[in-house]
Amino acid sequence: MSKLLLDPTNERTVTTRARVQRPASVAGQTIGLLDISKPRGDVFLDHLQQRLVDAGAKVLRYRKPTFTKPAPVDLRHEIATQCTMVIEALAD
């Protein structure tokens, strides 16, 4: 038998999912803005919120406890159930 090596990886099978279709307009959408808690991220998101509201969107704001860790499961669930779109700001 030929030589065998053991796979050092996690052996995951990656599932690909189709992207949600892009809406024609943000008007009427509920858009979540996720602040990752980086300094001055809120400044950027404040401007963005104003633009989105002006365009007819409803905006909900969220914040991660710390930028160094993934968003908690509960927060992700909250966003998914309350919003139709989400924008995550990587700001510094």
Add this chain to the structure above:
Amino acid sequence: MPHIPPEASTVRTVVIDGVEMAESARANVATPPAAPVLPDGLVVVVKEECETCRMVAPLLAALDATVYTQDDPTFPAGTCPIHDGDLAVSWHHQIETVPTLMRVVNGEEVERTVGWSRAEWQRITGMPTLGDELPVMRPGCGSMSIDPNLVDALRARFSGHLLKARRIELADLDDEMELMFDRGFTDGLPVVPPTEERVLRMLQGTTRGAHEIVAVVPPDLVDVTVEKIAINAVMAGCKPEYLPWVIAAVEAICTDAFNIHGVLATTMPVGPVIICNGPDTRAIGMNGAGNALGQGNRANLTIGRAVQLVVRNVGGGRPGGVDRATHGNPGKVSFCFAELEESSPFTSLASSLGMPPGTNALTVFAGEGPRCIVDQMSRDPDSLANTFAACLRTLHHPKLVLGFDVIVVMGPEHARVFADAGWDRERVLTEFHARLQIPGTELVRGANGIAEGIPEHLRDVTLGKFRPGGILLVHAGGGAGLFSAMIGGWANGDIGSKPVTVAVHE
């Protein structure tokens, strides 16, 4: 064949429960035949090469026993030996010495003696005069089934199917070293190909079950088993006795407190720095003395490397992927060393973090590369403490405070200055912190013509460079040189990473 002393003759099998064993069958993994059942009655295992076996051979001809021979299929003369050519009987029945005499009842071994002990052979055979003409006792020889030259192959043949990892089959023309690079398994240096033989040998280094889940590894949040860690430890170049340290370090970095996800993802040049304490650091040959942070010591280098390979291969954390480091640092290949405890005037790092003295333990710290602290003039503790404070003040930026911890790796010649003055660990750290209280006027944004700094509203307060407990003191280094080192940390506390200390279990 040389006699194998008893201490080298311990054969352990991989600890795997029955359910998992049944699930392990894979298309390209050969399943060995079932363990042979011993016949009832007396059973003897011998090999012709063994002098003690040759001594007892004439007795066997007169004994109503089933005889297994490991080497010469015609030995012993006058018996009808069964040739244990593939050593299956010897392996599955844990024969470590020949001759071995057993008594089997209903397929179960009920008695055993190894070598020649006249009293034992007479008792087990029920023949009170058996071998009266022979010496009272003579030790046997090592069984071929524990021959160091054979044991890895035997373990793979009889236990390889218990490993659950996917098998990667090499074509005849494949270069195994290049294949490991091509598949993205390495950190940029060659790795040891993880064969069944090597991984099973690695697993001998721990008493933990191969399929036991050790941690959930970010960023892919995947369960990592002892087996997967062993595979990566083989690749890193570890010896089996290093494996418990690798397992402990993986456990430690995967805690929420250490936050390896953030340590990996950050643009800062940090990675897990592993500081090892306890008597086994010396037993496995770790280095805490000269060049402790450098090259040349297998245990230091490969333990740290194995941990990073687990993050890469199991966690899926790779540079350019989730790892977004702007520069990185060479320690992200491996950064692991032992504290030099035996000559330290201080309590150990692990003890200071709550481990009972003498515990084998390690501490993981999210750190950058080391930087030298030079002071060859100070002979009194105040002067030397002033030097440490001046150097520590510059960590990451002289105007940034409280956000980063630091490891001070104090060299023995510096430590002696403090020890001679009666300063213990607590006194040293208290003196450092006291010298690192900085007026806000020096730190605010714009001060000294530098935009970087703390907010203006903190101008009138005095702030410590480090939070309480933010300086970790470790004693390590060679005996000559009035030098120390500092290893800067990453975002500390709940925001980022906290040092984590765990005990190391065999």
